[in-house]
Amino acid sequence: MPDHDDLMIARITRELKQPVLIDPSFDTRVMAQLRDDRAPRMSPWQWLVRPRSIQLSPLGGLGVAGALAATILLAVSLRDARPAVAPPMGEMPASATAPASAGQVALAQAPTAIVQTVQFVLRAPRATTVTLVGDFNDWDTASTPLQRAAGDMWTVTIPLTAGRYTYTFVVDGKRWVADPSAPRAPADDFGQASSVVTVGGSAS
Amino acid sequence: MMRRSLLVAGAMVLLGSTARAQGPDGRLARLDAATAAVVQAIVDSARAVGIPSEPIIDRALHAAARQMSASRTLAAVRARVVQLGAAHAALAPATESEVIAGADAIGSGASARTLSELRRARPSTELTVPIGVLADLIGRGVARDTAAAVMLQLASMDIRDKELTEFRRMVDRDIALGALPTAAVAIRAEAAGVQNLNATGDPLQSGTTRGATAPRPIPPQRP
Numbered sequence: 559m560p561d562h563d564d565l566m567i568a569r570i571t572r573e574l575k576q577p578v579l580i581d582p583s584f585d586t587r588v589m590a591q592l593r594d595d596r597a598p599r600m601s602p603w604q605w606l607v608r609p610r611s612i613q614l615s616p617l618g619g620l621g622v623a624g625a626l627a628a629t630i631l632l633a634v635s636l637r638d639a640r641p642a643v644a645p646p647m648g649e650m651p652a653s654a655t656a657p658a659s660a661g662q663v664a665l666a667q668a669p670t671a672i673v674q675t676v677q678f679v680l681r682a683p684r685a686t687t688v689t690l691v692g693d694f695n696d697w698d699t700a701s702t703p704l705q706r707a708a709g710d711m712w713t714v715t716i717p718l719t720a721g722r723y724t725y726t727f728v729v730d731g732k733r734w735v736a737d738p739s740a741p742r743a744p745a746d747d748f749g750q751a752s753s754v755v756t757v758g759g760s761a762s
Numbered sequence: 763m764m765r766r767s768l769l770v771a772g773a774m775v776l777l778g779s780t781a782r783a784q785g786p787d788g789r790l791a792r793l794d795a796a797t798a799a800v801v802q803a804i805v806d807s808a809r810a811v812g813i814p815s816e817p818i819i820d821r822a823l824h825a826a827a828r829q830m831s832a833s834r835t836l837a838a839v840r841a842r843v844v845q846l847g848a849a850h851a852a853l854a855p856a857t858e859s860e861v862i863a864g865a866d867a868i869g870s871g872a873s874a875r876t877l878s879e880l881r882r883a884r885p886s887t888e889l890t891v892p893i894g895v896l897a898d899l900i901g902r903g904v905a906r907d908t909a910a911a912v913m914l915q916l917a918s919m920d921i922r923d924k925e926l927t928e929f930r931r932m933v934d935r936d937i938a939l940g941a942l943p944t945a946a947v948a949i950r951a952e953a954a955g956v957q958n959l960n961a962t963g964d965p966l967q968s969g970t971t972r973g974a975t976a977p978r979p980i981p982p983q984r985p
Contacts (some may be wrong), residue, residue, distance in 0.1 A: 696820070754898070
């Protein structure tokens, strides 16, 4: 019995030691199959446009929609905003002693480069009220009153962004007075003079 | 779900911005209803071609504050639109404040060509102050050509806004002291380094030089 087993083992061993004959094209076929099965390499564009399924709760969808709407509104508001021009410049410092100056405009540097505080001054000895009207306050005769200062002077200081503004003073609610110390506005078809102030401006 | 939400949000934003752009401006309620409707139509038309609407509304509000008649109000508004349109075309691309200053300059008598040349001289710089000074000088009585020539040269010299404003103040002071406006500008311009201004204020053509006999600017007349 042991001899039989030994013979069996020897036969199996001999059989296993025989070289295995494989079709020479086997490697080629296997590699070709592997290449075919591998996922195709995607370009970045293909990766971007490849459709995906995204699961989102209704609340999450609203949040995403809100963020998109806010972004668009921000872009629109930035587009409509006035250009930021810097830094401010000085113009026509007030000199109350100047004989020809019944009214003056003075600019002072504001904390930011965009907005400047502009002081408007009018000498009006007999006035009981003086208001300032112009492009900056929609020509509202009630919104920007001047305060009586020392002597016969009336004054108000308002913030203005860079630009060119037409304005005038209204004395006692009925008499329109152009600023005698400021440049005159071009004819406005209304037959009464106005003044202009140009608030700078660029760094150059 | 997400796609639908995005579509709804986009539609809401578009509708909102359209309504804001085309809705009536409440400030025009200060005008009578018929005039306000015409002004609103003018504003919408101007806005559609890129002309800033705020200065048009300003002009209408100015008329209302001065209690002008409807016909005078509309005439003033239309005149303003024409000036703004000319400035917008001459200065493009331009900021709103540049267009307003340009409209003022044109209203003072400056030419659209001068504005275009200023833009070419300073293509990437805010021009509100140079154009405003140009308008102010013409408004003070300086000959249009002289003011234009001086401002073009100052602009090409890259003069700062602050210095331009100071230049205008000096000219104002000289005029207040009795100088002829054009002469005051010519003298201050020479002091600032402007070259080749002849007696009329026109810059000489490039390549030419002022002859020894060429007249010099008239000095200011002191009282």
